[in-house]
Amino acid sequence: MLSETQLTLKPDLAVDYLFDAHSKYEYEAHIEKAVQYIKNFLDNTSFYSGASVEELRSRKRSIAVNAKENITLDDALHEIKDVFLDHAISFHHPHYVAHLNCPVLLPALVGDLIASSVNTAIETWDQSTSATLIEQEIIRWICNKMNFPTQSDGVFTSGGTQSNFKALLMARDHYAFTHYGINLKENGWSDEVSKFRIFCSDKAHFSIKKNAALLGMGYDSVIPIDTDDKLKMKTDALVQAIEKEKQKGNIPIAIVATAGTTDFGSFDPLETISKIAKEYKIWFHVDGAYGGCYVLTDTHKTQLKGIEYADSITIDFHKTLFQPVCSSAFLVRDTKHFQYVSYYADYLNPLESRDEEFPNLIEKSIQTTRRFDALKLWFTLKVTGETTLGSFQEKVHHLALDVYHNIKDDIYFEVAHQPELSTLVFRFKIPGIEDDKILDTTNLYIKNTLFKSGKASVASTKLNGKTYLKFTLLNPRSTKEDLFEVIRMIKEQGLNYTTNN
Numbered sequence: 001m002l003s004e005t006q007l008t009l010k011p012d013l014a015v016d017y018l019f020d021a022h023s024k025y026e027y028e029a030h031i032e033k034a035v036q037y038i039k040n041f042l043d044n045t046s047f048y049s050g051a052s053v054e055e056l057r058s059r060k061r062s063i064a065v066n067a068k069e070n071i072t073l074d075d076a077l078h079e080i081k082d083v084f085l086d087h088a089i090s091f092h093h094p095h096y097v098a099h100l101n102c103p104v105l106l107p108a109l110v111g112d113l114i115a116s117s118v119n120t121a122i123e124t125w126d127q128s129t130s131a132t133l134i135e136q137e138i139i140r141w142i143c144n145k146m147n148f149p150t151q152s153d154g155v156f157t158s159g160g161t162q163s164n165f166k167a168l169l170m171a172r173d174h175y176a177f178t179h180y181g182i183n184l185k186e187n188g189w190s191d192e193v194s195k196f197r198i199f200c201s202d203k204a205h206f207s208i209k210k211n212a213a214l215l216g217m218g219y220d221s222v223i224p225i226d227t228d229d230k231l232k233m234k235t236d237a238l239v240q241a242i243e244k245e246k247q248k249g250n251i252p253i254a255i256v257a258t259a260g261t262t263d264f265g266s267f268d269p270l271e272t273i274s275k276i277a278k279e280y281k282i283w284f285h286v287d288g289a290y291g292g293c294y295v296l297t298d299t300h301k302t303q304l305k306g307i308e309y310a311d312s313i314t315i316d317f318h319k320t321l322f323q324p325v326c327s328s329a330f331l332v333r334d335t336k337h338f339q340y341v342s343y344y345a346d347y348l349n350p351l352e353s354r355d356e357e358f359p360n361l362i363e364k365s366i367q368t369t370r371r372f373d374a375l376k377l378w379f380t381l382k383v384t385g386e387t388t389l390g391s392f393q394e395k396v397h398h399l400a401l402d403v404y405h406n407i408k409d410d411i412y413f414e415v416a417h418q419p420e421l422s423t424l425v426f427r428f429k430i431p432g433i434e435d436d437k438i439l440d441t442t443n444l445y446i447k448n449t450l451f452k453s454g455k456a457s458v459a460s461t462k463l464n465g466k467t468y469l470k471f472t473l474l475n476p477r478s479t480k481e482d483l484f485e486v487i488r489m490i491k492e493q494g495l496n497y498t499t500n501n
């Protein structure tokens with residue numbers, strides 16, 4: 001038995017640092033110390049210290065790991081404060097409006113601590129036991145939200161990129177199998193596959209092209225479809241493109257619609273696209289990495305209409321559901337499609353002892369050892385609840401609209417669109433100056449200067465070859481005033497640059 005008094009003793013044997021029954025008081029002490037440093041991080045006043053790469057590189061000695069020299073936990077925490085915590089980007093800061101990084105919820109952190117400490121690996125039943133059931137419960141919850149049928153299923157993944165990979169892999173293998181009797185999983189490449197074509201809007205996430213390349217089909221297998229003035233896929237252009245590829249002798253196999261594009265938050269017309277996919281008998285994937293979680297809101301019911309007809313869906317809880325990275329899922333309309341990824345290993349899940357009673361989630365995943373990421377979301381749904389989550393999402397959507405209305409008639413700004421989700425793409429402009437090169441440099445200057453000052457982080461992107469700034473709003477604690485302050489800083493920097501150049 002360990003007593004409280006042992007807490008203060010420094011373990012003299014290395015095994016005392018293992019997480020087990022001997023170290024439970026030490027465990028508590030370790031976590032408590034870490035918590036003090038994390039609390040300090042929350043006291044950082046700006047979103048970033050503004051340190052340059054050179055400044056951070058100069059801390060080489062602290063970053064280096066030296067095999068010969070052990071330091072105490074206190075010293076290590078002190079070093080990590082100096083090299084990391086003092087310079088980490090605070091996604092929870094109201095002036096961080098750059099990328100799809102959300103602030104996280106406390107119940108989710110509790111789930112993550114339990115998942116990391118217990119270290120359950122979601123693979124086979126004998127490694128995961130009831131964690132399997134918890135993951136499946138969360139998958140059932142989100143499938144129901146999507147109005148997916150009872151035979152639908154899903155699995156947690158490392159993120160939207162991996163979920164999109166699985167979607168394209170299933171679409172490819174399913175098409176090859178049902179149309180040509182080709183079993184790509186077992187027999188490998190077939191020449192037919194080089195004619196396979198995938199259609200998505202020109203605003204779809206780059207992971208569609210990247211994954212097509214990883215799957216051996218190449219970037220050119222992805223046909224980009226024009227978008228309208230609301231940045232949504234043009235469905236007549238989609239049909240024309242499918243017909244054109246067929247005429248060329250190519251084989252359309254899938255359409256990827258985006259529910260919330262990364263830059264503009266625009267939703268492709270899911271229902272119409274689902275009908276087109278049905279007509280051509282091809283796979284219909286919805287990339288809802290950004291907008292899929294808006295299924296919890298009242299504001300976005302119309303935009304998500306038609307998602308229930310998808311063959312597969314990508315959804316990222318670490319983008320818009322306030323979960324720590326990673327928390328993401330891939331959903332499929334019919335569980336039998338997981339056959340295209342399943343593998344039966346003698347030492348883990350031999351085929352002959354396959355037993356529905358002991359579900360092995362490894363049969364659905366690309367990863368073998370996989371974190372118990374569903375636990376964070378389980379805590380969040382239990383403690384925070386889906387109504388509150390939905391209201392947070394609506395709040396950040398309305399904030400994007402507030403900023404839009406604030407600058408749309410301002411002579412110093414040009415807005416690219418009216419926000420459909422929680423991003424706003426716009427640029428600083430100088431009345432009387434039409435030269436896009438000058439405006440591009442000015443906007444990049446604004447972004448870089450604000451970042452370096454640690455005052456605000458804004459993203460940039462391109463539209464029709466021109467550089468724009470982007471707000472991605474994910475923090476329900478932010479106020480209109482916080483965001484108008486960032487707008488004021490943008491204008492200030494823009495005018496500074498213009499006067500000095």
Ligand SMILES: *Cc1c(COP(=O)(O)O)cnc(C)c1O
Nearest residue numbers: 159160161205262287289290316
């Ligand atoms: C972010 C994003 C992805 C990629 O997701 P990760 O979790 O970063 O891998 C895919 N699609 C869309 C639309 C996204 O916004």
